[in-house]
Amino acid sequence: MAKNALIIGAGLAGTCLAHRLLSSGIEVQILDQGSNHSSAIAAGMVNPMVFRRMNKSWRLDEFLPEAQAFYRDIEQQLQTKFYHPIVIRRFFSSAEERDSWQQKASQEAYQNYLEKLSPADLENQAAINLFGSGRVRNAFWIDAANWVKEHLAYFAAQGNLLQKPFEAKAWDPAARKYDGITYDYVIFCMGYQQKEEPTFAYLPLQQTKGQTLLIESALLSDAESLNRKCFVLPYGKGRFRVGATYEWNNATLHHTPEAREILLQNLSALGSYEPVVMEQAAGVRPTVLDRRPLMGKHPDFDGVFVFNGLGTKGYMMAPTLARELAAFITMNTPLHPETNISRFTESKV
Numbered sequence: 001m002a003k004n005a006l007i008i009g010a011g012l013a014g015t016c017l018a019h020r021l022l023s024s025g026i027e028v029q030i031l032d033q034g035s036n037h038s039s040a041i042a043a044g045m046v047n048p049m050v051f052r053r054m055n056k057s058w059r060l061d062e063f064l065p066e067a068q069a070f071y072r073d074i075e076q077q078l079q080t081k082f083y084h085p086i087v088i089r090r091f092f093s094s095a096e097e098r099d100s101w102q103q104k105a106s107q108e109a110y111q112n113y114l115e116k117l118s119p120a121d122l123e124n125q126a127a128i129n130l131f132g133s134g135r136v137r138n139a140f141w142i143d144a145a146n147w148v149k150e151h152l153a154y155f156a157a158q159g160n161l162l163q164k165p166f167e168a169k170a171w172d173p174a175a176r177k178y179d180g181i182t183y184d185y186v187i188f189c190m191g192y193q194q195k196e197e198p199t200f201a202y203l204p205l206q207q208t209k210g211q212t213l214l215i216e217s218a219l220l221s222d223a224e225s226l227n228r229k230c231f232v233l234p235y236g237k238g239r240f241r242v243g244a245t246y247e248w249n250n251a252t253l254h255h256t257p258e259a260r261e262i263l264l265q266n267l268s269a270l271g272s273y274e275p276v277v278m279e280q281a282a283g284v285r286p287t288v289l290d291r292r293p294l295m296g297k298h299p300d301f302d303g304v305f306v307f308n309g310l311g312t313k314g315y316m317m318a319p320t321l322a323r324e325l326a327a328f329i330t331m332n333t334p335l336h337p338e339t340n341i342s343r344f345t346e347s348k349v
């Protein structure tokens with residue numbers, strides 16, 4: 001008989017894991033209360049680089065190709081479009097940054113990600129150009145709001161989704177029993193709201209609020225995503241997402257005039273684009289101080305797992321991490337040591 005799993009949370013973590021478990025022949029039930037304020041709010045950008053240090057993102061060479069293939073497969077499966085390739089143009093903040101780019105772009109390790117600087121890049125006038133600009137290769141964005149919406153519809157149509165809140169009184173972790181049903185595996189994928197549920201509340205999950213603006217501007221080009229101090233992501237038809245703020249230890253969901261001001265100021269450091277703000281969005285990222293995800297088995301309860309802490313690069317990491325967690329759950333294949341919650345584990349009973 002096929003084994004069964006209960007996934008709590010249908011955000012990016014829960015949906016990616018559901019795909020991976022279903023492909024391993026596990027029967028999956030997903031529970032979601034419809035309070036998604038991260039995966040659906042995200043800009044969904046996948047930027048191979050960490051500009052602050054001008055380094056490749058962690059495990060980039062593994063994550064990026066797998067994410068590109070995964071999102072295209074899921075597009076086929078759900079018969080919709082999420083995946084949009086984009087060129088990111090970084091306007092350098094200093095001569096050091098430009099020199100660092102120049103030097104890295106000639107290294108083999110960066111060939112897939114950094115274009116060598118051409119005279120046209122150095123002179124590009126799409127933004128106020130202080131020290132030149134460079135183009136990132138192999139970047140893309142996922143239509144995050146559509147990802148969540150289409151997955152809720154898809155899993156509901158397949159009979160995999162219960163649209164309800166998780167009830168602590170219906171949960172017996174020692175028996176892996178929820179609402180009268182015993183599951184082989186129960187996986188908590190509750191994003192920043194994990195802190196409110198006792199099972200994995202001991203983990204050092206942080207709640208990092210982020211806000212973005214949706215603007216219209218006739219003076220910005222749709223061709224590239226501009227970046228310095230903020231990102232400007234073209235959505236087509238003269239609309240752009242500008243983001244994002246980082247508001248530490250803040251799990252409130254209202255948008256603020258202060259964040260709007262910061263985002264508009266950051267945008268004006270790129271150029272005078274006469275933006276018209278159409279909408280402001282706020283969400284909360286599930287982050288961890290060591291910038292690594294939270295994955296693994298509960299220290300005291302067999303068959304009880306967590307998938308969280310996807311942070312600011314969730315859309316790049318989730319496809320690979322979900323596959324690794326599914327292999328850990330079903331075949332006990334070891335997790336990457338930097339992702340395993342055993343780094344924080346103490347027995348709770």
Ligand SMILES: Cc1cc2nc3c(=O)[nH]c(=O)nc-3n(C[C@H](O)[C@H](O)[C@H](O)COP(=O)(O)OP(=O)(O)OC[C@H]3O[C@@H](n4cnc5c(N)ncnc54)[C@H](O)[C@@H]3O)c2cc1C
Binds near residue numbers: 009211244307
């Ligand atoms: C403003 C902003 C911009 C971002 N931009 C990017 C970006 O450009 N690129 C990128 O990669 N990442 C970005 N992120 C981060 C990204 O959104 C997260 O890493 C990722 O979406 C987290 O996914 P998750 O599934 O862990 O959490 P969530 O998306 O929060 O999903 C958790 C789910 O659990 C459900 N749930 C919670 N509690 C309960 C309960 N008690 N009962 C039932 N269901 C429950 C919720 O309804 C929700 O659907 C951004 C985030 C924000 C806020």
